[in-house]
Amino acid sequence: MEILVCVKRVPTVGGRITLTGDGLGVDTRMSGFTISPHEECAVEEAVRITERLGGTVSVLTLGPESAIEQLRGALALGAGRAVLLETDGREYGPIATATAIASEIGSRAAAEPGYDLALFGNEASDTGDYQVGIRVAHLLGWPVVTGIKSLDVSADGVVARREYRGVEEAYSLPLPAVVTVKEGLNLPRYPSLPGRLRAKRAPVERVEIKDVSLPEGLRKTRLRVPEGGTHQATVLGEGVAAVPELVRVLDELGILS
Amino acid sequence: MKALVLLELEVPGDTAVDYQYPATGNPPQSSGTSLSAHADVTVTEASLRALGVGRALAGTGSLAAVVFGDADAGGGLPGVLAEHGVGDVYLVGSAVVAGYAPQAWARVIAGLIEETGATAVLAAATDRGNEVMAHLGAITGLPMAANCLSVSAPAPADGGYVITRQRWAGLLEEEAVLDAPVALLTVAAEAIPPTEADAPSGSGAPPEAAEVHRVVPDISGMAPSPGAVCAPAIPDGDLVVRAVESPVRDGGGGASLATARVVVGGGRGVGGADGFAPLEELASLLGGVVGVSRVVTSEGWRPHRQQVGQTGTKITPELYLACGISGAIQHIAGCSGAKHIIAINTDPGAPILAHADYAVIGDLHEIIPALVAAIRARSAAA
Ligand SMILES: Cc1cc2nc3c(=O)[nH]c(=O)nc-3n(C[C@H](O)[C@H](O)[C@H](O)COP(=O)(O)OP(=O)(O)OC[C@H]3O[C@@H](n4cnc5c(N)ncnc54)[C@H](O)[C@@H]3O)c2cc1C
Ligand SMILES: Nc1ncnc2c1ncn2[C@@H]1O[C@H](COP(=O)(O)O)[C@@H](O)[C@H]1O
Numbered sequence: 001m002e003i004l005v006c007v008k009r010v011p012t013v014g015g016r017i018t019l020t021g022d023g024l025g026v027d028t029r030m031s032g033f034t035i036s037p038h039e040e041c042a043v044e045e046a047v048r049i050t051e052r053l054g055g056t057v058s059v060l061t062l063g064p065e066s067a068i069e070q071l072r073g074a075l076a077l078g079a080g081r082a083v084l085l086e087t088d089g090r091e092y093g094p095i096a097t098a099t100a101i102a103s104e105i106g107s108r109a110a111a112e113p114g115y116d117l118a119l120f121g122n123e124a125s126d127t128g129d130y131q132v133g134i135r136v137a138h139l140l141g142w143p144v145v146t147g148i149k150s151l152d153v154s155a156d157g158v159v160a161r162r163e164y165r166g167v168e169e170a171y172s173l174p175l176p177a178v179v180t181v182k183e184g185l186n187l188p189r190y191p192s193l194p195g196r197l198r199a200k201r202a203p204v205e206r207v208e209i210k211d212v213s214l215p216e217g218l219r220k221t222r223l224r225v226p227e228g229g230t231h232q233a234t235v236l237g238e239g240v241a242a243v244p245e246l247v248r249v250l251d252e253l254g255i256l257s
Numbered sequence: 258m259k260a261l262v263l264l265e266l267e268v269p270g271d272t273a274v275d276y277q278y279p280a281t282g283n284p285p286q287s288s289g290t291s292l293s294a295h296a297d298v299t300v301t302e303a304s305l306r307a308l309g310v311g312r313a314l315a316g317t318g319s320l321a322a323v324v325f326g327d328a329d330a331g332g333g334l335p336g337v338l339a340e341h342g343v344g345d346v347y348l349v350g351s352a353v354v355a356g357y358a359p360q361a362w363a364r365v366i367a368g369l370i371e372e373t374g375a376t377a378v379l380a381a382a383t384d385r386g387n388e389v390m391a392h393l394g395a396i397t398g399l400p401m402a403a404n405c406l407s408v409s410a411p412a413p414a415d416g417g418y419v420i421t422r423q424r425w426a427g428l429l430e431e432e433a434v435l436d437a438p439v440a441l442l443t444v445a446a447e448a449i450p451p452t453e454a455d456a457p458s459g460s461g462a463p464p465e466a467a468e469v470h471r472v473v474p475d476i477s478g479m480a481p482s483p484g485a486v487c488a489p490a491i492p493d494g495d496l497v498v499r500a501v502e503s504p505v506r507d508g509g510g511g512a513s514l515a516t517a518r519v520v521v522g523g524g525r526g527v528g529g530a531d532g533f534a535p536l537e538e539l540a541s542l543l544g545g546v547v548g549v550s551r552v553v554t555s556e557g558w559r560p561h562r563q564q565v566g567q568t569g570t571k572i573t574p575e576l577y578l579a580c581g582i583s584g585a586i587q588h589i590a591g592c593s594g595a596k597h598i599i600a601i602n603t604d605p606g607a608p609i610l611a612h613a614d615y616a617v618i619g620d621l622h623e624i625i626p627a628l629v630a631a632i633r634a635r636s637a638a639a
Contacts, residue, residue: 016586017428026429037568095400123387123403125567128424130382130403130443131391138395143497145359146391147384149562163562164384165267166513169357169500183568184554184561217400219416222432223424233600233610239619240627246599247631249615253597255519255543255576256632 001055038121047078075199076191098135258318303381309452363392368489382443447594519545526581566591584609
């Protein structure tokens with residue numbers, strides 16, 4: 001089973017985000033970088049599948065040279081191969097990103113055994129565009145399903161499951177396929193020490209991006225931090241002494257009827 | 258300006274439909290989600306809010322809706338939709354696509370764009386809304402803007418539609434210009450206020466009901482009946498990915514976190530896997546379910562499907578009772594759609610208090626059992 005996992009380098013954010021002076025980006029001078037929890041689960045799932053069925057996990061990112069850090073993170077968890085689609089640091093939108101990733105998947109299939117399965121996050125944590133995986137699938141003519149929380153992979157295909165308004169949905173897809181996943185698919189492992197050492201020395205393939213036009217119809221003009229407001233909850237009291245008051249409020253809100 | 262909105266429906270008491278699932282070939286022969294059997298089919302709150310944004314965008318233009326499923330044209334739906342300003346509703350029955358098949362749904366909507374001349378298509382930013390709209394973007398080659406909060410009609414001076422949308426799950430808002438012949442948008446429904454049913458802003462008296470157009474399969478040589486619209490031919494490839502639905506396996510009575518009326522939230526303050534019994538008891542007493550923070554799921558105390566937040570479930574209950582939860586922004590991203598929030602926390606400075614309506618300061622291990630006892634005593638007395 002040849003599996004590709006696509007991950008995106010994003011700033012690690014805590015409770016607050018500071019913007020750059022021009023209001024167009026996130027100030028990352030003080031922050032580290034990471035990938036989204038969805039993508040961590042994608043890497044973990046791919047490693048588990050190949051542990052069971054054999055094959056290789058390749059991890060791919062489109063980004064600046066510094067994104068090699070995120071590729072090494074995935075190598076430490078058990079990915080066997082890493083590909084950097086190197087940009088000059090400009091922001092790639094979802095159409096450009098998908099075009100570049102699909103072209104890399106296509107050219108690999110032409111040269112070597114191609115990928116059987118491409119895993120993506122359901123959405124990236126920074127832009128939250130909800131579409132790169134689907135666009136890649138359309139460019140390749142592969143079936144795709146998103147937001148997956150459980151995956152059974154065999155040589156014949158994959159059965160992917162998710163929940164929708166209290167109903168479980170199962171999807172059967174032939175391979176090759178694209179699946180975008182969500183946190184909760186598994187509990188990702190921590191990297192082992194040998195894993196980290198191996199990742200440090202592992203080669204990273206660098207691929208130059210060709211034929212991608214960046215303007216794609218959606219142009220960011222400004223970012224802003226939404227006002228937090230000065231709202232503060234009405235404190236009903238302390239400890240069990242506040243319980244009667246709490247019951248009264250629950251009743252008033254119509255919760256007890 | 259003509260806007261088309263994809264609606265998701267709520268079919269009471271019947272959330273799970275068994276579809277026969279052939280490996281290949283024609284759409285599954287199933288009863289489909291036979292909406293005609295249910296008089297009280299409603300549009301989801303999230304879809305109503307998307308409709309509100311679509312109506313504001315359409316302005317004096319027209320607003321249309323598209324619905325998948327065998328909805329009964331004679332039922333209440335067209336009337337309700339008219340109250341929300343919808344002039345035309347396109348019903349896509351199971352003869353065109355049976356069940357949920359995202360790529361085929363998008364193909365049908367692409368056909369409706371041609372048919373109606375719509376210049377904007379909107380859906381609520383739900384799992385399905387985002388998925389179908391992303392397919393539509395891929396099919397049409399158009400950009401798709403997810404999680405929008407507002408959109409204004411395109412003006413040449415602006416260079417297109419001016420939109421605001423959420424990034425970082427709501428930590429940031431982005432202003433952007435969308436320059437496309439047809440705007441594809443999903444709406445971050447839980448982040449915008451509900452819209453009231455209202456007469457359309459156009460001139461004259463509001464219509465009694467939206468005009469219903471059945472979308473029928475494109476079978477050559479057959480003239481569609483009056484008012485019906487032919488769906489575009491759906492390539493087999495679009496039907497490969499189709500949902501087979503069944504009740505949630507470990508569903509706990511089928512009450513789902515996303516739709517629960519009351520959610521009792523537990524965080525790190527619960528202290529461990531065995532600390533949840535009182536929360537469960539309180540939840541069932543209030544007819545609700547338990548939801549948890551990410552700390553709780555990554556510690557393995559509770560399954561991830563109970564997680565509320567950015568990477569968990571977004572909830573929209575009447576009441577969210579957050580116990581031992583600090584209120585990290587990624588958690589708030591999932592519960593800000595709650596109508597009321599009450600926090601129980603030992604720390605009066607916890608960030609959750611800036612999002613809650615009410616708070617009780619103290620140890621949840623004492624307060625929750627006391628609350629359970631008080632509610633029981635109250636109902637015993639009644
Ligand atoms: C990309 C990303 C995505 C994330 N997605 C999510 C998500 O979907 N959902 C989510 O929840 N988090 C998410 N997080 C994690 C989030 O940042 C916080 O770490 C997490 O929400 C904290 O959980 P908590 O409130 O239970 O724990 P803590 O922050 O440790 O808070 C515990 C609280 O319990 C109180 N407390 C302790 N003991 C008691 C007691 N006996 N009685 C009453 N109160 C008590 C404390 O005062 C404190 O306020 C995400 C983080 C990232 C980076
Ligand atoms: N620059 C990138 N490099 C690699 N994968 C990406 C990149 N951007 C997005 N993806 C993948 O596509 C998923 C969805 O992203 P998006 O559509 O931008 O929300 C992410 O979770 C990643 O798996």
